[in-house]
Amino acid sequence: MIKVFKLPDLGEGLTESEVVAWKVSPGQSVELNQIIAEVETAKAVVELPSPFTGTISALHAEPGTVVGVGEPLVSFDIEGADDDAVLASGHAPAKREANLVGYGAIVEKDGRPARRARGPVPASEAAPVVTAVVEDALAVVPDAVQERPRSTPPVRKLAKDLGVDLTQVTGTGQRGLITREDVNASASGTAAESVPVPSAVDGVRESRTPIKGVRKHTAAAMVASAFTAPQVSEFLTVDVTESMELLARLKANRAFAGLKLTPLTLVAKAVLIALGNNPTLNTRWDEAAQEIVQFHYVNLGIAAATPRGLTVPNIKDAQGLSLKELAVALAELAENARAAKTTPAELNGGTFTITNIGVFGIDAGTPMLYPGEAGILAVGAVRRQPWEHRGEIALRQVMTLSVSFDHRLVDGEQGSRFLADVGSILSDPGMVLTMI
Missing domain, CATH: 4.10.320.10 (E3-binding domain)
Known part of the structure; x- marks a missing residue:
């Protein structure tokens, strides 16, 4: 009996997915939960497991095709299937035939996902296997973002x-x-x-x-950020020679042996300390509730450029990490981003973001807020240049910091104090003792 499997909702109400690659071909026998395809959503490239044991009868979409939730994806020839279990249209019924790994809500009529009843999730219904993750964007894509033409x-x-x-x-x-x-x-x-x-x-x-995947949803997020939050940017150039000397000493210290220590490590620690003294930059504007949400933790986002586009994974509860633990977390985050192994959990829930434009040789810029956050700091390149030091001109290592903040949440004084605190720590690491 032929059963047509329709694309399920893969989570968070996503309405479509693009077929990245098929792992099976017509005539091939498959087992329940065997990986049959990779599909890309706005969140991730997800490995799609088979809902049946049987033989692949037909593939209804070629790689690169965008398929809507509820549209036919693949047909199975199921030996001994009950004829009454198949709808008159030839589609499989909404009720699942077996416990599947990684599917979202069951698709009912008109391609709309049915809501699951609240309650414990069975162990057999594990999360989808994520092989590559994209930036979490707004659920509603502005009309200005053009979708790929729909065709066969x-x-x-x-x-x-x-x-x-x-x-x-x-x-x-x-x-x-x-x-x-x-x-x-x-x-x-x-x-x-x-x-x-x-x-x-x-x-x-x-x-x-075609505008799709990471680029499509990054564009949506940036448009929403630009037109919903009144953003202000400030800049501060600081002498970070003492921080660079500290970094060299730490690299030679046994306690930090084998760790990747970079200027970003020290900047991240300085930001966490400065946020503790300037909490308004660690908030969120809740338009629906007309409330300001103050976070009493810091999920520190780090903007990462990957082959698939910009992603912003975050380090959970970063405020409680030591410098060594922070270095480990940053290294793992960067490695996972490069290998496209960032998990959806790491993309959600950020409260403040750092973007390291210095790795591209850039000194300063006006970073755009990540949607839902009150502030973002851009870290410029460290350069040796003439600088006033102890009343004389000397060659020093200098860095420019650029902060953007949501002026609804952060006043100019608060944003300036935050930036000044980060600069003070990086210019004189001993200043930390006066801030904690």
């Missing part, structure tokens, strides 16, 4: 053959799907203009990349 692989091939740009075609199919008729209609009016004009680069004058 044969229609995309037809469009390519006819020289039709699908981004310029309005779909007349279900949920805006672009059909063959849409492509043919567009081609009839543009075929005469479809001859490409060669250029010096591979004969192509321009190329297009």
Whole structure:
């Protein structure tokens, strides 16, 4: 009996996923919970386990295709399946056939996920296996963020053959799907203009990349950040020679042997101390409740550039970590981000963020707030340059710090004091004794 498995809600109400890769092919036998595909959501690339034991009958989407929740994904030939268990449409019923690993809410009619009853989660319903994580963004994507044109692989091939740009075609199919008729209609009016004009680069004058995945949701988050929070930025250039000398001594200390110690390690510790003295930068604006939420812990976000885009994992309860523990946590965070092993839990719940633009040789910038946070600090490059020191000009190691904050939550005085505290610690590490 053929059963059609529809894309489930993979968590947090996500409405669609892109097929990244199939791990099976038609005619192949599969076992329950065997990994059959990798699909990318706004949160992560998730390994999708098989809901049945049987044989793959058909794959309904090629890699790169965006599939909506509730749309057919793969068909199974299930030996001995009960005919009455299959709906007249040929789709499998909403009730699961077995305990599955990693699925969200059951999909009912119209592709809408049904809510689960509250209660303990069975041990068999573990979390999805995450292989790569993307930045957690707002649930609602602004209209300004363009989605990839919805079409099937044969229609995309037809469009390519006819020289039709699908981004310029309005779909007349279900949920805006672009059909063959849409492509043919567009081609009839543009075929005469479809001859490409060669250029010096591979004969192509321009190329297009669909806005999706990390980039799509990063864009949504930044647009929301820019237009919902009144942001103010301040800058401070400080002499960090003593901090760099301290860093060299720590690297030679047995207690820190084998640890990766960088200027970011000291900056992170300085930020945590400064947040303790300036708690307004560790808050959140709750628009719905019309309340200011004060966090009594610091989940320290570290912006990380990865091949798949910008992610901001955070270190939970960082305020309680020693300098050594903080160094270990930063190293693990960076390693997981590079290897695309950051977990969803590490992406959620941040309260303050640091972005290290100095690694790119940049001195300063105006960092944009991560949505839901009151402040972000950009760390510039450490440079040797002439600087006034003890009444004379000397070559010193200098760094510029840039802070942006939500002016609804943080007054100018509070933001300035926070930045000054971070600068004081980095210019003279002994100042910590006066702050704790």
